[in-house]
Amino acid sequence: MVEDTQQPQAQNGAQPQVKMQILAQFIRDLSFENAVATKGAPQGEVQPEITVQVSLDARKRGADHQYEVMTKFRVTSSNKSDNTTLFLAELDYGGVFHIEGVPEDQLHPFLMIECPRILFPFVRRIISDLTRDGGFPPFNMDPVDFVALYRQELQRRAQSQQTEAAPAADQRLS
Template sequence: MADETNTNGAAPQAQPQQPQPQLRMQVLAQYIRDLSFENAVAQKGAPTGDVQPEITVQVSLDARRRGEGNQYEVITKFRVTSKNRADGATLFLAELDYAGVFQIEGVPEEQMHPFLMIECPRMLFPFVRRIIGDLTRDSGFPAFNMDPVDFVALYRQELARRAQAQQVQAGQAEAPTKLS
């Protein structure tokens, strides 16, 4: 094995490594922005026959920079609908907008958007799950223990949807127009 040397015959010096910025995330606040629960069973009366609830969960996310330095507000929006599989009648509808204010440092700008849309909602999710579970139980239904949300898959789906929308929009802009 040969020794490495510079052109002047000296051993190479180690390049000083740039210190990696230290990732720092702090949850400054978390709160319910909006909460709604509609108990259709109580309003219309108990459904007749066999009740087989089918529950769907819709999730959407939003994030914005706040005025103070590296602070961001991340809003998770959950819409939980329970319908009777037998007749399609709505049993309940729960809507929750839950937000967190985060102080984030050390995340490169090009990685900030995925960080805000994946990591921050992941931190908020256990609280959302508890609120929805308590809300359904306190409304006379069995507590709904929401399955974990794959925020990475949700982020990728949104990127794919945006890319497809841009392609459609670009295709419409390039399409020739007919004059009658």
């Protein structure tokens, strides 16, 4: 007789084991603008300064336990001395994940932290190849702290809700 070992764990109050599978990865949108090629090289010394903007989005798909997570990266290189743009790279990179065993209250952070963390090495490679193929040295992005990014977004939302609630409270008092 074969015994199901997961049944007693669930009955004893233990967390079910998290199961995660990457079903697909894809580029939704990709662009690279080489301003140096179109406008000409900047005069004088070039001191590139690179900024990276990251945004995340996740949504439930039609199938059970399936979620789509989109990471959006905007990489801008500009000349420090005169602030002219050298290049602009934009990448929307997504993954489709099958996730089971994550408690409902932990699903949102899981989707916005763990899934982008898994996609990041692929994003980094695409951006590196894109900048190199665009005529610049390959840009190897530093790792992104998705936990800090998630916390910043929660804090921003809380402040936004407080700001929206404050005028309503003032109006009731007057």
